[in-house]
Amino acid sequence: MQNTLEFGTKSVKPGIRMLFDMKEVIYDQEWLLSATDLELYYMYRDLSLSRNDALTIKEHGLRYDVTVIPPRMLGCEFVKTAGHYHPMVPGTDITYPEIYEVLSGEAHYIMQKSDNDKIQDTILVKAEQGDKVIIPPGYGHITINVSNKVLKMANWVARDFESVYAPIKEKGGGAYFILDNGIVKNPGYGYIPEIRILDPASIRGLQKNREMYGLVRDIRKLEFLTRPQEYGWLFEEIFV
Structure with missing residues (x-):
């Protein structure tokens, strides 16, 4: 597949997540x-359509990315991202959130909340184009990506942190795996x-028919x- 992303007038090359990166x-x-080692998905980071947009995004401490995940089976498991947590916002006990948009294809997002190495909550959101x-x-x-179509998704996230991959890697994956015959729990978590x-999500300013x-x-x-x-009121409204 062609790895270069055309974004506005720019041709952007991706970071590539390989199978053996997340074995x-x-x-x-x-x-x-x-x-054998192979390319699983493509990450296009810190995108903007103009210099003014780039300055606005940076001034507000944000980053806009696109990720492309072609359809594939990893044995009996559907292709997925490596999975990660976010660090704390400095001076608080709250981690950074993130927002995704499906630009094309279909996606299943599995979220998990951990406390003292124990999973407290798990959520599955099934999303299609525009969600x-x-x-x-x-x-x-x-x-x-549970479909036979290429999944293309965008995200907005705070720009000044590094994703935390170790907790999920140490457990051998997320709390749940999505397989060709259903969803199974990861025994590594107890x-x-x-x-x-x-x-x-359905909140003001994020209409389904308008790219974010x-x-x-x-x-x-x-x-x-x-x-x-x-x-806090926003997250309670959506998730509680």
């Missing part, structure tokens, strides 16, 4: 033994609560990504 989190380890999905504070997340199925890159023109609506400690 620890693959469910079908027997399949992995005979697999928005918020990753709330405190949750790690994994994206799975007790795992039953998964809750929620609808994509356009929020660069009203970027204060994304302040909940950099100052989540002031938006």
Whole structure:
């Protein structure tokens, strides 16, 4: 597949996630033994359509990315991202949230909340083109492409942190795996609560038929990504 992303007038090359980069989190380890390394998905970071947009995005401490995940089976498991958590907002006990939009294809987002190495909550959101999905504070997340179509998704996130991959890698993957014959729990976690199925986010300013890159023109609506400690009501409204 062509790896270059045409974004406005720019041709952007991706970071590439390889199979062996995430071998620890693959469910079908027997399949992995005979697999060869291959490209799983493509990450296009810090995108903007103009210099003014780039300055606005940076001034507000944000980053706009696109990820492309072609359809594939990893043995009996659907292709997925490696999975990660977010760090704390400095001076708080709240982790950074994130928001995704499915640009084309279909995605399943699995979120998990951990406390003292125990899973407290698990959420599955099934999203299609135009849907928005918020990753709330405190949750790690994994994206799975369960269709036979290329999944293309965008995200807005605070720009000044590094994703935390180790907790999910150390457990051999997320709390749940999505396989060709259903969803199974990861025994590496011990007790795992039953998964809750929620609808994509529905909040003011994030209409399904409007790509969220356009929020660069009203970027204060994304302040909940950099100052989540002031938006507890928003996350409670969506997730509780």
